[in-house]
Amino acid sequence: MSDPIEKVSIIISKGSLEGVYPGLIMANGARAEGIEANLFFTFFGMDAIHRKHWSKMKVATVGNPGMHIPTVVGGIPGMSAMATKMMSKKIEKLDFPSIPEFVEMISDTGAGIYACLASADLFGYTKDDLVDQVQGIITVGEFYDIAAGGQIIFT
Amino acid sequence: MTSKLLAGQDVEVDPEGFLVDASQWNKDVASAIAKEEGIDDLTGQHMQVINFMRSEYMAKGTAPNIRLLGKTSGVTVKELYQLFPKGPAKLAAKIAGIPKPHGCI
Structure with missing residues (x-):
């Protein structure tokens, strides 16, 4: 080993x-x-x-191909906040801190x-x-x- | 899977030394495993964590992770690392005779 x-x-x-x-x-x-x-x-x-x-950290929705949304869509005001909210919910569900x-x-x-x-x-x-x-x-x-x-x- | 003599008792252990059958556990086995891991004396606080791990495992089928331990065992994360410096969740599970906690947190 x-x-x-x-x-x-x-x-x-x-x-x-x-x-x-x-x-x-x-x-x-x-x-x-x-x-x-x-x-x-x-x-x-x-x-x-x-x-x-x-x-207050956020998920990047622009310049992040892993998000699977077009950059122009990712750039719409509120998109990052929405993606963050969704991910935070998932994180909480998994019982991550x-x-x-x-x-x-x-x-x-x-x-x-x-x-x-x-x-x-x-x-x-x-x-x-x-x-x-x-x-x-x-x-x-x-x-x-x-x-x-x-x-x-x-x- | 191999058989191992701990505190005068034959127990089944996996390659990492975790007990395969939690019912083969007793306090003397716990002390013997603890000694092997460098904990010479299991204090009341050690036993509080170990008993909590066992009861959680018996109730839920999985060992609690460090975050859950810190929140619910009555022993803080800081104290847990003082009691089990080489990794509290893993070490307490080993001494408690239950499988290693599985998960990334």
């Missing part, structure tokens, strides 16, 4: 519902298997740890949660704009220090 994975660092860079869930599921799943996990939020992915935005609950839970599992300094500077965010679970706004160098000895997954 190959060596088991003992540590993962997962980067979440996208600010849509479907862009954030996979990274959260992988981090939570890693902890459930006893694997050390760190989450690093960068660029639009930072919405998932932003006090005002984390409960919402993004805020998921981030809180992952933090409780002992996973590290970090924000990207370059992105925070770009958007003008400070620690006060981010949720309490965020352990720090760190540089890319610090990220590599934290990720040392483990696998890195970019989403």
Whole structure:
């Protein structure tokens, strides 16, 4: 048997519902298997740890062929809100946690949660704009220090 | 499937060491599995989680996941990871003599 994975660092860079869930599921799943996990939020992915935005994340209906609707239709005002509502209902039915609950839970599992300094500077965010679970706004160098000895997954 | 001697009792286990037949379980078997997993002493709080897992499994046929455990067992997610550092849902199921929880959350 190959060596088991003992540590993962997962980067979440996208600010849509479907862009954030996979990274959260992988981090939570890693902890459930006893694997050390760190989450690093960068660029639009930072919405998932932003006090005002984390409960309002939406599904992308434009530029998303997986939605199986034409781009012009996806661009109609309200389409993204509607798709988000539909998906949120499905997610709830499957008994998946919402993004805020998921981030809180992952933090409780002992996973590290970090924000990207370059992105925070770009958007003008400070620690006060981010949720309490965020352990720090760190540089890319610090990220590599934290990720040392483990696998890195970019989403 | 193999037979294994745990706490002086022959039990059937799967390749990962989970009990195949939950009725072969007892507290001594639980302690023996826990020791193998690096938990030398099963405290009252450990047993609270283990008994909850068993009763949920007996009632529903599946083991609860970590989220459900944190919400309904009376032990928070944070405490669960302190009690079972190598993965609470999986480890508590193993010690409780029930199958591994199945699912992505």
